[in-house]
Amino acid sequence: MEESTPRIEQQDTADGRVLLVRGAWTAADLTGQAAWEALTAQLQGLRGKASASRWNLEPLEKFDYLGAQVLWNHWGRAWPAEVQMAPSQRAVLETVAKFTCSPPKARKPDWTEPLIVLGHRVFSQADQARGMLRLIGQLLLDIIRLIRHPQQGPWRDLSGHLYHIGATALPITALVGFLIGVVLAYLISQQLRQFGADAFIVNILGISLIRELGPVLAAILIAGRSGSAITAQIGVMRVTEELDAMRVMGIARGFRLVMPRALALALVMPLISVWTTLAALLGGMLAANISMGVSPSFFINTLPAAVDVSNLTLATGKSVVFGLLIALVGCHYGLRVKPNTESLGQGTTASVVTSITVVILVDALFAVLFKSVGI
Structure with a gap:
């Protein structure tokens, strides 16, 4: 059970620190409350180091689009400086990167907004x-x-x-x-x-x-x-x-x-x-x-x-x-x-x-x- 838990491990090598992505990063494994809370806490601890770190996704047991979306969001929706992965994992990540879009920015209401709403209501009546x-x-x-x-x-x-x-x-x-x-x-x-x-x-x-x-x-x-x-x-x-x-x-x-x-x-x-x-x-x-x-x-x-x-x-x-x-x-x-x-x-x-x-x-x-x- 411990082997399939989604997690990120840090490994020090001669070339520097490498972040190893282990476990099963699938919808079935990420939707569990305990596993999700633990992974969220771990990702928050690594925030700010995603783009400057070396990543290795080859130890992953399972990987689907939900896991790829979580990882892509953690990377700030940009590829890290160095990442090592299997071709199938790269295909999943490229699909997620292609179809992920940022939510529109909330438009700040200006002084004309009440007048527009009033006009719509007047014309409706x-x-x-x-x-x-x-x-x-x-x-x-x-x-x-x-x-x-x-x-x-x-x-x-x-x-x-x-x-x-x-x-x-x-x-x-x-x-x-x-x-x-x-x-x-x-x-x-x-x-x-x-x-x-x-x-x-x-x-x-x-x-x-x-x-x-x-x-x-x-x-x-x-x-x-x-x-x-x-x-x-x-x-x-x-x-x-x-x-x-x-x-x-x-x-x-x-x-x-x-x-x-x-x-x-x-x-x-x-x-x-x-x-x-x-x-x-x-x-x-x-x-x-x-x-x-x-x-x-x-x-x-x-x-x-x-x-x-x-x-x-x-x-x-x-x-x-x-x-x-x-x-x-x-x-x-x-x-x-x-x-x-x-x-x-x-x-x-x-x-x-x-x-x-x-x-x-x-x-x-x-x-x-x-x-x-x-x-």
Whole structure:
């Protein structure tokens, strides 16, 4: 075992000191932790003497390209002044010397680097905005085409999306809405009880759930559930080259892919919003009854007087906009997916994040523009 250990021995001769390379310098022998640590320590002790020393590789038992690479790196990637070796060993070393390249030097960042990065991001966002604007314009043209020729409309696709986006989302939206209503009612009750204003829980729950939380919560759930599904579906069509096949066959992608999903989400989002709001109000009503003794009959009778109908109208209008935006963002990122699985995952993630961000931004815009409605 000692004979095959990779090592370097020093031998003094009449002509000077000779470094003898012994053992087995192969991948199997060099990858052992103990042997590698011992050889590394020995090479570090000989650093600076490689080019000025005489080397003899003939005592080597085994020699492969990994051993030659270690030895070549120790020599500073240059031949020593004098080296003695077999022809086969020289061939291996010459191959390693031919294909070994130095890593590129790290470029020092200058003052223009932040500007370049900022420019890339600005142009990337501008390209995203241009693509979204083009998608909106194409959707308007497709809707005009559908109005002119309703018999050519993709009605089966539309009905399928209505079912998958709307009907299958009812359980999860109802559950989340109910739990949000319970949590919100318990938190509000703890504050109102301090001032003896138990009856005002109906006003707070009604305004917050009907006007804001219900539509936003439903939109966020749909963005994470259906927005990602839209991006994944269209992205898979890109990976499997179905989009290219549609273009070759002359099938308009906007008319068959984007418009049915946009219309389906625009139609179904107000219904899901109302459904989520009702579930949240039910949870808040039960929590108010348990924590504050507010009876369900009092809650139901007081709610119409506490919340104006215009709040529900505003919430419904917001939901339509939310649905259109979620569908457009999902289709936008789906159509921009490159034909590889990595891009598909990145596009789906970006679609969900962008959809939720857009929903919150548009909701804030509605809150500012319609701040006097229903108050």
